[in-house]
Amino acid sequence: MPFLELSLTVRVGQQPAAEEALDDLGALAITLRDADAETADEQAIFEPGVGELPLWPTITLNALFDAQTDRRGLAAALGELLPWLEPEQLSFADVADQDWERVWMDQFVPMPFGRRLWIYPWNIEPPAAAEQVVVRLDPGLAFGSGTHPTTALCLEWLDGLDLAGRTVTDFGCGSGILAIAALKLGATAAIGVDNDPQALIASADNAGRNGVAGRLTLFLPQDFSCAAAAGNAAADVFVANILAGPLGELAPTFAAAAKPGAPFAISGILDGQQDELLARYGEWFDQLRVDRREDWVRISGRRLR
Numbered sequence: 001m002p003f004l005e006l007s008l009t010v011r012v013g014q015q016p017a018a019e020e021a022l023d024d025l026g027a028l029a030i031t032l033r034d035a036d037a038e039t040a041d042e043q044a045i046f047e048p049g050v051g052e053l054p055l056w057p058t059i060t061l062n063a064l065f066d067a068q069t070d071r072r073g074l075a076a077a078l079g080e081l082l083p084w085l086e087p088e089q090l091s092f093a094d095v096a097d098q099d100w101e102r103v104w105m106d107q108f109v110p111m112p113f114g115r116r117l118w119i120y121p122w123n124i125e126p127p128a129a130a131e132q133v134v135v136r137l138d139p140g141l142a143f144g145s146g147t148h149p150t151t152a153l154c155l156e157w158l159d160g161l162d163l164a165g166r167t168v169t170d171f172g173c174g175s176g177i178l179a180i181a182a183l184k185l186g187a188t189a190a191i192g193v194d195n196d197p198q199a200l201i202a203s204a205d206n207a208g209r210n211g212v213a214g215r216l217t218l219f220l221p222q223d224f225s226c227a228a229a230a231g232n233a234a235a236d237v238f239v240a241n242i243l244a245g246p247l248g249e250l251a252p253t254f255a256a257a258a259k260p261g262a263p264f265a266i267s268g269i270l271d272g273q274q275d276e277l278l279a280r281y282g283e284w285f286d287q288l289r290v291d292r293r294e295d296w297v298r299i300s301g302r303r304l305r
């Protein structure tokens, strides 16, 4: 079914009323994007906290309506609901129908990491190649498909370790991609921790898809801390892909969660943010090294004995 798309550009303070008005007028779907995204003023929002919806200073709302909807009638009704609306804030376009799930999936293709590891979209059947270690993934609403440089840095690092018989903790597990990759690479058990309940659901689903659900234990951070305090959570290998701020704050927690001598890696660090983290992590970890991919760096090393 084709659609009529109404685009409405507003200031951040006008967004809630605009979204409510579009909803009241029967919009079938509403998406929000940065109105300045194609200019030099683009504002990046890296990782909102759970339940937060940070927005840009100027927002374009794209609302889909049935293709038969009368444009003039819709514009007039919107003008009544939003008295501040100026005609130049509004535009219309016809949108051809597409298989929306496929559009997303078409951009997510099988990707190799390191020597053996491959990430496959869950709907593509991997070839039977004994030398490949394949993780089949549907990130759902969670972060972690392998397309982001921070994830790629961690996947390559895991691929380079001998994980046979090891336990691995993945802090900030998102889709579960790192924990599941570790299990497929030979780890006996993994722990995934995330403060977003949606991420824990996605991780459990993906673990099931890869036949490793029985070896992955998932925790919210508070429950992980309890397990760590009881001495049940120190891992042979530790990986965390979050952001520099929380990585700095969580360093003592990570130190307690890694066994003496454990290889560890942290990612989600923008190039330029590493020096402070190197100084902080030096208290508990040594053999520190920095690796880069695009604008991002990974710090890896070993837990002091």
Ligand SMILES: C[S@@+](CC[C@H](N)C(=O)[O-])C[C@H]1O[C@@H](n2cnc3c(N)ncnc32)[C@H](O)[C@@H]1O
Pocket (backbone or CB within 6 Å): 047, 142, 143, 144, 145, 146, 150, 151, 154, 170, 171, 172, 173, 174, 175, 176, 177, 178, 193, 194, 195, 196, 199, 221, 241, 242, 246, 268
């Ligand atoms: C950048 S994503 C990484 C996902 C996946 N591990 C990967 O490498 O692609 C970071 C994840 O960490 C979670 N996260 C952020 N801050 C956290 C915190 N303080 N405690 C636990 N999880 C956190 C987010 O919800 C998100 O799922």
